[in-house]
Amino acid sequence: MIRLSRERMVRLAGLFREARDRRKARRQERRQRDRRDGACPEGMAPLRIATWNIHSSVGTDARFDPARIAEVIRGLDVDLIALQEVGWHHRGEIGLDQFAFLAEATGMSAYAGPTKHNPRAHYGNCVLCRLPVIAFRPFDISAGAHREPRGAVEVVVETGGHPVRVIAAHLGLDPWERAQQVDRILSVVDEKPGLPTVFMGDLNEWTRNSPRLRRLAAAFGDVASPRSFHARLPTLRLDRIYVRHARLAAFEVVRTKATRHASDHLPVRAVIGVGDVAHPSSDRSR
DSSP: OOOOOHHHHHHHHHHHHHHHHHHHHHHHHHHHHHEEOOOOOTTSEEEEEEEEEOGGGBOTTSOBOHHHHHHHHHHHOOSEEEEEEEEOTTSSSTTOOHHHHHHHHHTOEEEEEEEEEETTEEEEEEEEEOSOEEEEEEEEOOOOTTSOOOEEEEEEEEETTEEEEEEEEEOOSSHHHHHHHHHHHHHHHTTSTTSOEEEEEEOOOOSTTOHHHHHHHHHSSEEEOOOOBSTTSOOBOOEEEEEESSEEEEEEEOOOHHHHHHOSBOOEEEEEEESSOOOOGGGOOO
């Protein structure tokens, strides 16, 4: 039988309390990074947005169901949504144009940025939008001929009389590849440095303090990075929304019965305030 002195018992109890407090602090930090409940400041125009990797409309139940994807998008009730992994013939129904289908099923306009082309189907990024679009440009961010083609979509929309640039992308799997892609995206941002800008998509970054994320944090004022992957047990913060010269008022990962089954990623939804009201640096979440 092991006997412990009173002093050692007190010390062990203190260590247990410290460990409990650290776990509690980590849980609280995770909750703060997973959700923000704020209102768009008076005088700013609200822009409701989302990003979602739809896994070619194949859900976690292995069902190909683009109608289910469209139903989720309608339920998000956003002005603009960036989609990744739209289309392609080796998943689901051959010959179905998922870009056109989702546009018709949601009543939104589709701005496609396919990265793979096939006579029977295309695959890549898409922005669905119900706002007036001032400019649209897909651009290549591929990191070499021997890597999977990657692309981004740049859309400038108007909300409340204010122009807002949205860049949507799906980054590569290797760190060196993503570093080149972040360089390319930031060079596009710097073409119009004063324009309110949102950059969002599936960044394939799961290390919190990676050099790529640090570069994006330095270039943007705020970020939404809730746990969004895997849809059944979200632990990784792959899907992010970065905001510059605007106010990130609220964000959340949308976890419902429908979203848990529709794709292997969960949608990330946010409300952005655009206008002349400055947002305090204390609201930054990096």
